[in-house]
Amino acid sequence: MTAMGPAPDFVGYPEVRRGVRALLEGRPAGHRRPVPACPEWTVEDLLAHLTTIAARVLTRHGGTPPPAPAGVPALLDHWDDLGEDLDRRLAEAGGRTGEVMVMDAFTHELDLRAALGVPPPAEHLAWAPSFEVLVRGFSGSITARGLPALRLRTTGGSEWTAGEGRPAAALTAPALELYRALAGRRSPGQLAELDWSEPPSQWLPAFTWGPFSPPAAPGV
Template sequence: MTASQPVPAPDFVGYPEVRRGIRALLQGRPATHRRTVPACPEWTVEDLLAHLTEIAERVLARHGGTPPAPAAGLAVPELLDRWDDVGEELDRRLADAGGHSGEVMVMDAFTHELDLRAALGVPPPAEHLAWAPSFEVLVRGFSGSVAARGLPALRLRTTGGSEWTAGKGRPAASVTAPALELYRALAGRRSRTQLTTLDWTEPPSRWLPAFSWGPFSPPPSPGV
């Protein structure tokens, strides 16, 4: 995989901004806390926040911290406070470790911030510190999927001018989309039908299986 832009450092650079963004989304919307999140239809908004808090606690424990005692049935306000408490210690520990850890956690959190924004009808942020490092994680995972399936390399392009090569060797085709659409496609938030409507230079069918990788897979119906 090659990229046209360097990866910002440290790897956890956008994590506090994700926490602030999600707090701002949820604090003034108590009626939405039980709403289903379409991108994660098995979860409500509250469930998704509980997931983010649990992931932070796991990563904190891996870096030598002591997460708070388990607590079931926390509502959104308590979960936000718990996530901030864990996240602030985690930020310090990741910084002390040199900042070269936490990138997958940041990608997961930022992807879910986009999920929440879509669920609540709030546009994505115009700029975000987690954007570039999260995109790099997704491109790297997709690139591994292309290579593992023995597929020809694929050029990924955004309409804003960023590009990457996914897979090994010279690209046999390219796919171009607005940055948000490409991000959501790589993160399993776009159906196979939606994937085919992106701007491909070759028929996309051979590369569609590569969009199933790690925890991600295209949903059966159009995603948001």
């Protein structure tokens, strides 16, 4: 995840749709499986959420989404239809919107992979823009709490400053672990066990921000 030049904010969304379809089409027995990262949802519930978000964004951009169907196969087709319309509208709007939708979809693709026992992708177009959204939200959480800035580093060499001013400490983790930590998928205990250059206790509350909150039990 090296630095990227300007790109449309919805980059990666078609790849997420293809990835989720590939995960679910060949695993009909898993459609009612619980998703540990979203404990109130099954796999089908998670897919329904993705189509709901797509319909909401499409409406915001002037589209008129049809009602959502039931069942994973129909929901996959419905999401593709919504997504193709969204891709076109976002491109026509200049491509400078849609980043939160992409981050949400990619985060949930990772949730599905964890639920189904499928490794995360080694590369993905949504990695970099989704990371930027998460870092920005976490940075705002640090600032709002009046905490010292924190240097975030992946073991692959990417880094960001979260918060304002000179970083008082550094957090280093593999890219997937850091991503899942910023997206509320790691418990306080798991967060504390990451590679911190200073005791992490003052920064742990900042991992609760926006829609994200660390689970009480270890996450996957």
